[in-house]
Amino acid sequence: MVDQSPPLPSVHDFATWEPLLRLLREGRVREEDGATPLRVGGRIGRHGRSLPRLRLPSSAGAAVRAEDTQRESDAVRRVRDGLVEAGVDDVAFNARITAAGRTTLRLRGPSPAVVDSGSGTSHPGTLLLVEGALPEPLRRLxxxxxxxxxxxxxxxxxxxxxxxxxxxxxxxxxxxxxxxxxxxxxxxxxxxxxxxxxxxxxxxxxxxxxxxxxxxxxxxxxxxxxxxxxxxxxxxxxxxxxxxxxxxxxxxxxxxxxxxxxxxxxxxxxxxxxxxxxxxxxxxxxxxxxxxxxxxxxxxxxxxxxxxxxxxxxxxxxGRRGERNGAPRGHRPPAVAYVNVHGIPSVEAAAHPGLEVLSIGVWDAEPLGLAPVTGLPRLRSLSAYPGTLADPLEIAGLTGLEYLELGPQDWRALLDAGAVPRGLSAAAISARGDQDPLPVVALANELLTLWDRPQIVQTVLEGDLGPLP
Structure with missing residues (x-):
């Protein structure tokens, strides 16, 4: 008789994910009441992973910590074996776990229309709206x-x-x-x-x-x-x-x-x-x-x-090293402007004909208007933190944009008004780490549809982890 290795676990089998989901659930209920549904998520690849940090009680000894670390390693290895079996490099996951243990697990694998941001989040990365498109700095000779x-x-x-x-x-x-x-x-x-x-x-x-x-x-x-x-x-x-x-x-x-x-x-x-x-x-x-x-x-x-x-x-x-230095580190060239509570104080102050990139970050005053940058000849990228724009529809006037990053509500406003700039090459949806990825993925697919790009496919698995021991 020829010995046969046991079959590799399938990444689309709920049982493959059970050990990891149990461990993540235990870590969350250590600091929560366990009565409301939990959401856990992350990303696992063949050569890396991004998972919520295990939350151990302050009294946990070295043996407990070592045991949980080994459990996490074993659980991740089980998923990685499933990736190998499926021929997939990595997978993002998000699970909703009820107090009774009923679990809905959503898996999102690689997509030809999504460029992983490397942040490890379970939300989609950059949406590549034009196949093969590169940002301007990568095109510059x-x-x-x-x-x-x-x-x-x-x-x-x-x-x-x-x-x-x-x-x-x-x-x-x-x-x-x-x-x-x-x-x-x-x-x-x-x-x-x-x-x-x-x-x-x-x-x-x-x-x-x-x-x-x-x-x-x-x-x-x-x-x-x-x-x-x-x-x-x-x-x-x-x-x-x-x-x-x-x-x-x-x-x-x-x-x-x-x-x-x-x-x-x-x-x-x-x-x-x-x-x-x-x-x-x-x-x-x-x-x-x-x-x-x-x-x-x-x-x-x-x-x-x-x-x-x-x-x-x-x-x-x-050994005769040059004494000249390159551009000062931390220097913000005029082509890139950061408007936020600690940076440039207004969009007006950031606007000038050479502006290429506008980043609007955390803002604690009245929402900002984009009129000062409308018509700027070189403006190609805009990122606006959720809630910072007075009127997202002003973006329609920024006809030279090739990259746009907005929060879900601002994207929703543009989509409903048919005002998404069609000159974009790429886009991103800025979402909090604990935000439900399901509506974010749905929004991303609406944007991809406008450019007739492949949709982001999610696999939904149902299972039961049972009550906590």
Whole structure:
């Protein structure tokens, strides 16, 4: 007889979810009366999860905490097994559980018309109304800088000679290997980068059995060097950048900037890492005050821009770091305006011809009108916190919008009046975390219908968790 593994649990089987729902219910009733229906929700993916925090009594000991943590891990694993069986990457869920244990569980899987915001909420993310649409910062290409020239410090011969002295036993790349890398990237490598790889191709195969080789290489070059096959173009597509985050950002390059404030550039050749997850790149599309071939760093914590590190690769290797700084952190360029109780005090104060993005946040005064920004030539994104707009129908006058984020009531007003701007490429519904996702999904489907986009499909499961023990 051939042993057979037990079948994987189905993600559409209520029994798959029971252990997790029981655990979440127990955590909620620890601080609630348990007499009214509970709502719990979150998201589980094959490689991550977002769940309500387990609420343990203050007297709970280490053993209790460890037991509940293990129960959660086992329950999540059971759901993940169901995802694997269904061929699904992740699923959002929301459950309504009565005091007697009767449960209605709604599951929402991936949709081609919804871009996950990464927030872990059970509400839909960004609605992609136009297939393949990208926000403006992701479409932006670098401005030409024909006058840009290499820094006087760029010296491929000195660079190569220095590295050969520091790495006498390194194995360098052949000219054929360098040519193959150029063909793959579709761009000619700068002479300094060629010189570096002629000394060391930085292949792990060349360091087999030498546990300190990587450390010597890092010390010699000044970074964790990628091998030739690992070189890549750090264009906008290579940078993790949520749709709604990019939509609410603007590409701004001051006239005295060394680096262009882009999400990515076809002229950024990523060649190394600073050891903290930030990529180093050779910049072939510098800013107005930059050098051709300068070294820049792309922070993994930011979605736009890069900072100059050295005027040349030679300077980097010789330890001559540049003193110039990028755009000041926290600086709000005029193209993006934040109107809220702690920011810009009015829409009027935010309005000017160069405004691209308007974000209206928490507001404790009279609702705001949009007349001051009507007709602005570059306004493309608007986000308004629920309850902040005096008349949502004024949005119909903002004909250049490509992204719009509103609360459910404001969207309802636009839909009922037939005033949803049809030039939108994407939209989002701002809903509280504890708000019932069912009407939010219904609203999202109405918006998707206007653009003839695929609907968000929910699966409804009924079950009984029984009374609490």
């Amino acid at each position: 670098p401005e030409p800088t024909p006058a840009a020239a290499p820094a006087p410090s760029a010296d491929p011969e000195l660079l190569e000679r220095t590295l050969r002295e520091r790495l006498p036993h390194a194995i360098g790349a052949t000219e054929a290997e360098i040519a193959a890398a150029e063909a793959r990237l579709g761009v000619a490598l700068p002479e300094e980068l060629k010189a570096l790889h002629r000394v060391t191709r930085s292949s792990r195969l060349d360091r087999t059995g030498d546990h300190r080789a990587a450390e010597r290489l890092h010390t010699a070059v000044g970074c964790e060097l990628l091998d030739l096959d690992g070189l890549y173009i750090a264009d906008a597509a290579s940078r993790e950048c949520p749709w709604e985050s990019a939509a609410m950002t603007a590409v701004v390059t001051p006239p005295d900037a060394a680096v262009q404030g882009l999400v990515g550039s076809p002229g950024w050749i990523a060649f190394g890492d600073n050891g903290g997850g930030d990529r180093l790149a050779i910049d072939l599309t510098p800013g107005p005050r930059g050098h051709l071939g300068q070294v820049v760093v792309l922070s993994h914590e930011e979605i736009i821009g890069a900072d100059p590190v050295a005027d040349s690769l030679t300077d980097l290797v010789l």
